[in-house]
Amino acid sequence: MSSLIEAVDIRRGFAVGGRKIEVLRGVSLSVDEGESLAISGMSGAGKSTLLHVLGGLDRPTAGRVLYRGRDLYAAGDRERSAIRARKIGFVFQAYHLLPELTVLENVMLPGLSAHGAFLRGRALRERSAMLLGRV
Template identity: 55%
Template sequence: MGKRSLEVLRGVDLTVPRGAFVAVRGASGAGKSTLLHLLGGLDVPDEGEIRFEGRPLSGLGEAALSQFRNRHVGFVFQAYHLLPELDALENVCLPARMARVDAATAVRRARDLLARVGLADRMDHKPTELSGGEQQRVAIARALINEPDLVLADEPTGNLDSHTGEEILQLLLEIRAERGVTLIMATHDDRVAAHAPVVVELADGRIRDRSGAVPGPAHPLS
């Protein structure tokens, strides 16, 4: 930041096996979002190494990183980040079209996913015509369109009322169980974190505590 250096994360060491559900908990500014951005290849660490299925991300160029994110990672953001000029179906189709999936297959997948998240009758609505909970459901469907191995959810219930937030959380847990994806969720809400078998506590850019055993096969996301 100008002439000043801001350390967000300091010496974080974390291994997540395939199929696990990990909640990353911490106050605002603890580094939760930065950690998810690093794991998903959106940010690059100044030091250290991030490995996905044993392969370091550091050796990938920008084009290869983009392909990694598109093919292997689904992002669910607190602010949804839907394109306002596209309707729900088009927003969900977009990552598939970027992956060069043919239009008919992309539309079929998107329709199936939107129906799965309870929006079968809202596919032609634009984001401004949807509630916050509905927009988050579109964002979840979009995150899943390319059948990712890893879903990174950054405060997915943070902008929602408690009832809608619980519905979104249960939806993510159901989809994780159905599809066997790895789910890493950043949250400051203890009620959300209570659903996770593994909770990692971030404070001042460091892992202050972790609870729960991390089960799974020996093919971790490091």
């Protein structure tokens, strides 16, 4: 079975106060479909940075991220955005909810993307309510 997502020698650095800080130093991992993975570590260890790189939100300084065998960062921005919108889900630490919307409306938002709704009207509302019922 091929991996659902694979990281190959991922490196990610940031410039802080004129110095380069390398947060991820040669991280490699492979996750098969249906497999669970826990990433743990102290605050500031790079957990969120790794997840942002794996999820196509933050380009690695070096290395490759493969989604179903395809290099996520060799794809163009539009294709990577489509993969994120349809195949990769995120629950951010800082919720990133729109305060003027209800919880249900916030859950419905991804289905109303500019790239075409996956579900419409009643089906979208029912699916979103079902997902909320799971948490």
